[in-house]
Amino acid sequence: MAEDLVLDPDIRGWVFVPIIIITFLVGIVRHYVSVLMPSSEKKVELLQIQDSQAMIRARALRENGKYLPEQSFLMRRHFFNDEDTGYFKTQKRQAPAQNPITDPTMVTEMLKGNVTNVLPMIVIGGWINWTFSGFLCSKVPFPLTLRFKPMLQRGIELQTLDASWVSSASWYFLNVFGLRSIYTLVLGENNAADQSRVMQDQMSGAAMSMPQDPKAAFKAEWEALEVANHTWVLKNASSHLINL
Amino acid sequence: MDITKEIGSWQEARDRLRKWRDENERKSEDVVDLFISYIGSNLSKLGDEKWVVMEQVAIASMDMHNLPIAEDLIMELKERFPKSERVRLLQIQRLNLLGRHEDAMKGLDAMIDRDPTNSVPYKRKIAILKSLGRTTEAIKELSEYLNRFMSDQEAWSELCDLYLSEGEYNRAVFCAEELVLHTPHNFFVHQRLGDIRYTMGGIENLKLALSYYSQALKLNASSMRSIFGLFLSASSLSTNPRVPPADKKEYTRVVTWAVDQITKRYLLSFKHSTLFVSISIAFCLSM
Numbered sequence: 001m002a003e004d005l006v007l008d009p010d011i012r013g014w015v016f017v018p019i020i021i022i023t024f025l026v027g028i029v030r031h032y033v034s035v036l037m038p039s040s041e042k043k044v045e046l047l048q049i050q051d052s053q054a055m056i057r058a059r060a061l062r063e064n065g066k067y068l069p070e071q072s073f074l075m076r077r078h079f080f081n082d083e084d085t086g087y088f089k090t091q092k093r094q095a096p097a098q099n100p101i102t103d104p105t106m107v108t109e110m111l112k113g114n115v116t117n118v119l120p121m122i123v124i125g126g127w128i129n130w131t132f133s134g135f136l137c138s139k140v141p142f143p144l145t146l147r148f149k150p151m152l153q154r155g156i157e158l159q160t161l162d163a164s165w166v167s168s169a170s171w172y173f174l175n176v177f178g179l180r181s182i183y184t185l186v187l188g189e190n191n192a193a194d195q196s197r198v199m200q201d202q203m204s205g206a207a208m209s210m211p212q213d214p215k216a217a218f219k220a221e222w223e224a225l226e227v228a229n230h231t232w233v234l235k236n237a238s239s240h241l242i243n244l
Numbered sequence: 245m246d247i248t249k250e251i252g253s254w255q256e257a258r259d260r261l262r263k264w265r266d267e268n269e270r271k272s273e274d275v276v277d278l279f280i281s282y283i284g285s286n287l288s289k290l291g292d293e294k295w296v297v298m299e300q301v302a303i304a305s306m307d308m309h310n311l312p313i314a315e316d317l318i319m320e321l322k323e324r325f326p327k328s329e330r331v332r333l334l335q336i337q338r339l340n341l342l343g344r345h346e347d348a349m350k351g352l353d354a355m356i357d358r359d360p361t362n363s364v365p366y367k368r369k370i371a372i373l374k375s376l377g378r379t380t381e382a383i384k385e386l387s388e389y390l391n392r393f394m395s396d397q398e399a400w401s402e403l404c405d406l407y408l409s410e411g412e413y414n415r416a417v418f419c420a421e422e423l424v425l426h427t428p429h430n431f432f433v434h435q436r437l438g439d440i441r442y443t444m445g446g447i448e449n450l451k452l453a454l455s456y457y458s459q460a461l462k463l464n465a466s467s468m469r470s471i472f473g474l475f476l477s478a479s480s481l482s483t484n485p486r487v488p489p490a491d492k493k494e495y496t497r498v499v500t501w502a503v504d505q506i507t508k509r510y511l512l513s514f515k516h517s518t519l520f521v522s523i524s525i526a527f528c529l530s531m
Contacts, residue, residue: 045361046360046361046392049361049392049393050392050393050394053392053393053394053395053396054394056394056395057394057395057422057425060395060425060426061425064424064425064426064428065425067424067425067428067434067459068421068424068425069452072418072421234455234456234458234459235455237454237455237456237458237459237462238454238455238457238458238474238478238494238498239494240458240462241458241461241462241474241501242497242498242501
């Protein structure tokens with residue numbers, strides 16, 4: 001049944017390709033807008049850097065401490081973990097203002113993020129849905145289950161239609177995610193039109209700085225160091241070498 | 245050595261400068277020569293790149309003690325970027341060149357106050373102190389820096405060198421161990437630890453030196469220094485009266501193995517050098 005359906009070639013010229021072009025151009029515009037808008041550079045505090053470097057050093061100690069003699073390892077663990085003088089115990093850090101409403105900088109940050117990324121997506125998605133409604137745009141090359149029908153076939157009320165035929169709105173969303181690699185080619189790395197990366201950034205924390213909760217991180221690292229065993233790998237290194 | 249003979253036009257000169265910038269090469273003499281011959285008169289043709297080029301040439305000319313060029317460039321950069329920290333760094337470098345080290349250090353302190361997270365002024369200050377021979381102050385500043393930036397490999401390495409120059413072997417060992425923690429698969433860090441431990445002397449240290457040299461050899465079997473280090477520490481241990489005889493046997497085995505390796509290596513490179521090899525072994529044994 002589905003093989004009998006043939007789409008008007010005008011759809012190809014007037015819908016399919018224009019949606020690609022629209023998505024692409026909107027992405028480029030978004031990139032330049034974010035470049036022009038003065039973004040608040042995340043100013044890293046000295047304490048943050050200190051903490052993150054300490055974490056790196058503690059982790060290196062855990063992983064590679066086996067190359068050091070026992071005394072050196074214990075000395076360093078003592079530096080970090082000791083009850084009275086250890087780094088992870090004595091450094092008091094305030095939990096930063098987690099409440100997004102009261103912290104003004106975070107509000108503007110969120111607002112700017114939303115405006116540049118989510119809003120255009122919604123607006124353009126809605127416009128495309130309104131303009132190019134009532135007909136099929138393309139067919140997905142693999143078979144889909146019926147649960148996808150209401151999502152991908154907005155505006156087409158045909159119960160018997162195969163779920164692989166999709167409307168223009170779904171083609172638009174496909175483009176938004178698919179053109180990511182083309183943006184990398186055109187705009188170079190690290191461009192602001194890369195929406196999915198922005199969403200990933202919002203979910204994970206920053207790698208270099210420890211903004212959210214140094215206390216929890218310290219506690220985790222303290223425990224990890226406490227349970228770390230030290231076996232000196234180089235103990236019989238010379239015998240191993242000779243027998244090689 | 246004369247680079248102006250190689251380069252024919254200002255475009256080539258600009259490309260060569262860009263290549264050196266990207267690869268972080270500091271060919272100061274060539275940079276200044278290129279600037280004088282080609283770039284200087286064509287600066288306006290470079291567009292926005294000219295500021296970066298000016299910075300590069302300013303640093304190079306200060307390396308070559310060519311003060312007039314440096315001062316001109318710094319003045320222009322300052323007019324264009326009055327609040328820039330990078331330009332400030334160039335000015336401080338100029339103060340160093342003129343011998344006004346105290347002023348330079350005050351400038352660096354001001355930079356640190358303005359932005360304590362920038363590691364460059366700290367390092368420059370320590371470099372100035374080191375060049376003035378004020379090693380103890382340099383050590384103090386460097387330790388404070390490391391208290392904050394604990395994972396900075398270069399800084400640990402530098403501190404290790406400073407301690408070695410002062411003869412503080414224990415602390416040098418601590419610094420060298422930090423480097424092992426971060427890059428344990430690099431044979432050189434193990435070798436350095438072995439060297440320091442061997443220099444410190446004493447049975448425990450010699451044993452540690454032995455293990456470090458063995459590890460260095462495992463990671464890089466062609467390091468002559470490690471083999472000699474292994475040989476020396478093993479032979480000192482095997483001839484030491486306080487070492488129990490069971491261990492001594494082990495150490496003598498190491499010594500024979502090391503001698504074997506050394507002979508093989510030398511014979512590979514010098515075909516007719518049995519005499520040379522036996523002389524070198526005899527020399528080592530007599531030490």
